[in-house]
Amino acid sequence: MNGNGNHHTIIALVQDKPGVLTRVAGLFRRRGFNISSLAVGNSEQPGLSRMTFVVDGDQYTVDQATKQLDKLIDVVKVANISDEEIVSRELALIKVKVTPATRGEILEMVHPFRAEIVDVGAQSMVIEVTGSGDKIQALYGLLEPFGVLELMRTGRVAMVRGQAEGRVSDDLIINYHGDGLKVNEAYEVGSY
Amino acid sequence: MELTGAEIVCESLLKEGVEVIFGLPGGAVLPFYGALSGYPQLRHILVRHEQAAAMAADGYARATGKVGVCTATSGPGATNLATGIAGAMMDSVPMVAITGQVPRPAIGRDSFQETDITGITLPITKHNMLVLNVEDVAPAVKEAFHIARTGRPGPVLLDIPKDVLVGERWPFIWPDKVNLPGYNPPGEADAVQVSQACELINQAQRPVILAGHGILISHAYAELKELAEKAQIPVITTLLGIGSFPTGHLLHAGMPGMHGMAYASLAIDNADLLISLGMRFDDRVTGRLSDFAPNAKVVHVDVDPSEFHKNVRATVPVLGELKQVLGQMLPQVERKTHLDWLQHIDTLRAEHPSLHIRQTDELLPQYVLRQLSDITEGNAIIVTGVGQHQMWAAQHYAYKEPNTLLTSGGLGAMGFEVPAALGAKVGRPDKAVWSIAGDGGFQMTMCDLATAVENNIDVKFAILNNGTLGMVRQWQDFFYDKDYFATVYSGNPDFIKLAEAYGIPGIRVTDKTQVATSIRQAMATPGPVVLDFIVKQDEQVYPMIPAGESVNEMMEEPIPQRVM
Numbered sequence A: 001m002n003g004n005g006n007h008h009t010i011i012a013l014v015q016d017k018p019g020v021l022t023r024v025a026g027l028f029r030r031r032g033f034n035i036s037s038l039a040v041g042n043s044e045q046p047g048l049s050r051m052t053f054v055v056d057g058d059q060y061t062v063d064q065a066t067k068q069l070d071k072l073i074d075v076v077k078v079a080n081i082s083d084e085e086i087v088s089r090e091l092a093l094i095k096v097k098v099t100p101a102t103r104g105e106i107l108e109m110v111h112p113f114r115a116e117i118v119d120v121g122a123q124s125m126v127i128e129v130t131g132s133g134d135k136i137q138a139l140y141g142l143l144e145p146f147g148v149l150e151l152m153r154t155g156r157v158a159m160v161r162g163q164a165e166g167r168v169s170d171d172l173i174i175n176y177h178g179d180g181l182k183v184n185e186a187y188e189v190g191s192y
Numbered sequence B: 001m002e003l004t005g006a007e008i009v010c011e012s013l014l015k016e017g018v019e020v021i022f023g024l025p026g027g028a029v030l031p032f033y034g035a036l037s038g039y040p041q042l043r044h045i046l047v048r049h050e051q052a053a054a055m056a057a058d059g060y061a062r063a064t065g066k067v068g069v070c071t072a073t074s075g076p077g078a079t080n081l082a083t084g085i086a087g088a089m090m091d092s093v094p095m096v097a098i099t100g101q102v103p104r105p106a107i108g109r110d111s112f113q114e115t116d117i118t119g120i121t122l123p124i125t126k127h128n129m130l131v132l133n134v135e136d137v138a139p140a141v142k143e144a145f146h147i148a149r150t151g152r153p154g155p156v157l158l159d160i161p162k163d164v165l166v167g168e169r170w171p172f173i174w175p176d177k178v179n180l181p182g183y184n185p186p187g188e189a190d191a192v193q194v195s196q197a198c199e200l201i202n203q204a205q206r207p208v209i210l211a212g213h214g215i216l217i218s219h220a221y222a223e224l225k226e227l228a229e230k231a232q233i234p235v236i237t238t239l240l241g242i243g244s245f246p247t248g249h250l251l252h253a254g255m256p257g258m259h260g261m262a263y264a265s266l267a268i269d270n271a272d273l274l275i276s277l278g279m280r281f282d283d284r285v286t287g288r289l290s291d292f293a294p295n296a297k298v299v300h301v302d303v304d305p306s307e308f309h310k311n312v313r314a315t316v317p318v319l320g321e322l323k324q325v326l327g328q329m330l331p332q333v334e335r336k337t338h339l340d341w342l343q344h345i346d347t348l349r350a351e352h353p354s355l356h357i358r359q360t361d362e363l364l365p366q367y368v369l370r371q372l373s374d375i376t377e378g379n380a381i382i383v384t385g386v387g388q389h390q391m392w393a394a395q396h397y398a399y400k401e402p403n404t405l406l407t408s409g410g411l412g413a414m415g416f417e418v419p420a421a422l423g424a425k426v427g428r429p430d431k432a433v434w435s436i437a438g439d440g441g442f443q444m445t446m447c448d449l450a451t452a453v454e455n456n457i458d459v460k461f462a463i464l465n466n467g468t469l470g471m472v473r474q475w476q477d478f479f480y481d482k483d484y485f486a487t488v489y490s491g492n493p494d495f496i497k498l499a500e501a502y503g504i505p506g507i508r509v510t511d512k513t514q515v516a517t518s519i520r521q522a523m524a525t526p527g528p529v530v531l532d533f534i535v536k537q538d539e540q541v542y543p544m545i546p547a548g549e550s551v552n553e554m555m556e557e558p559i560p561q562r563v564m
């Protein structure tokens, strides 16, 4: 659960079209919503991508953010999954200074985090760690005294546990395929 | 047969039932014009400034309910459209704007007249598309119109590079469906929401209906009238909702908000239920939110769920298309009389006669509008600019029919009065169309008098000429120690000579006694006419609730001036 506090996790299924990221980012900026992390990538469906946002703000903000996202034509589905049972992960690459004296200590330290050493150089190594933001922060804190040369973090990706897909609040979506709505000709400026 | 992209645009416009396009050509869009000249069914109206093209398309759309279409070239042509597009966005007006773009290989190189118009218009369009392949043209046009007119309407911009318009050919295949999986405008409302809403309505002792633009957009006037009459609920129409309910109907209770009638704002203040239909609680309506309708529950019906709880918390939000929703609600709404409540509103009306015009020999702008209302019997289409004259036009003209007050509400764009009136008349040639202008706004778009002349568009242009940016002066008067800095227009042209220069009649009115005859004279003159009403300069719009304040801080016309 991460709906408490000020962080909310929103996932969206979007069409892979040029400019979709600009639309989303522009919307957040324009309406004064704060994105603390954003991750985008292909989904299991061709032509569609998934985005995970972590949005800072109160319930009003996240409610508006979700609805405004839903209004974007290229956004197919949005769900605020903050109150669902979710799995969420971030990944970080940490390049840390090493000397022959500190190498062993660092390796030991990294072990309980189930982090991997993905590159070893003469004076540095790169550690890959996956998990919650807190876990990454904790490892970073331990490595800092050795001298962190570079930190690269992804945004959070999240998924609802079990069978359910991220539930789209039903009252927002009514199935409609563009048929049978009034067109130009059907419009008449009626009287009372 | 294979067609060019430009020809495909024309064929697609025909499929969409387009009759008229407002625009002005330039290099990048010229291939489209080249094709357009071969399609006489698509009437092109050449404007003098692209802002007028967008605003004329807007006026056409508001007057007819059809999608307004405008076009411009890349770069400056496209950016000139922007104000008009933004206005359509704010006021939910269906519009399709087509811009030419530099050829694909030139994109991204700061080429001559290249601007990223899809980037620029991202926040002021409902959607926009850069069309990069000739085979995408027809689907893009179909999607653009579909998005523009359905759900909560709005402007859609199509940016088409020159070489997509003319470089290749492709068979014209009109898609029978749009492929927009992310776009699902609601229709009927959820039955539970409807019954909860009706329960609140049936329990209410002091209900008011706030009727907004949504009623006009979804043509729900008959349903609104039935609802109001069945349950005897007073109807307050927002600025953009004016015309959704007949002015003068016994249940009509005026306009709310900053310059609304005092009795309307007080009725909201006293109400125990707001039934908000297709309106969005703009700050000009609500004033300070914490003091707005303090005793009321809120039933909010809208097609756009992001409006729920955005400004005012809805007790019961009802998502759906208004006409259908009201149709669902009507059978569940009980007949009521609300005698005490209606009597209370009548008392408010008597105690706060916001619309009385004081007796004076001076030429008051309000008087001009009242005369116009009487003489045209409330049957004209009134297109206003922004400022004092706009508020007086909203207050003093007795609108009888839907879509007869066209005004830039959300954006508040001066200069709307001239081009939007042209668009309205083109769309509704059967109606008398009056452009009500301030001398400030008129001068922003008066170059398009030429468009009226060239196309013989019979609009009467009435300038309420107070020699100043009146509404700003009013704020200076009330809130800036009468420091009339930068609001006096001392170098105005002679508008009668200006009319003459365009070859159309001009009538100057300086005296109250000439008002009626000049209006009749203009009506009897075929084609465009300019009327220059030299009105009293220091006249304030009352009532006024200062920005960010509440009904408790409402200023009404000073008592000595008020004649009952």
Ligand SMILES: Cc1ncc(C[n+]2csc(CCOP(=O)(O)OP(=O)(O)O)c2C)c(N)n1
Pocket: B385, B386, B387, B388, B389, B390, B412, B413, B414, B415, B437, B438, B439, B440, B441, B442, B464, B466, B468, B469, B470, B471, B472
């Ligand atoms: C394009 C634009 N620029 C500035 C404003 C700010 N503004 C609001 S009302 C107003 C004065 C309008 O003067 P005029 O058109 O003469 O009408 P009046 O108020 O005198 O009736 C101004 C400058 C605006 N609404 N639109």
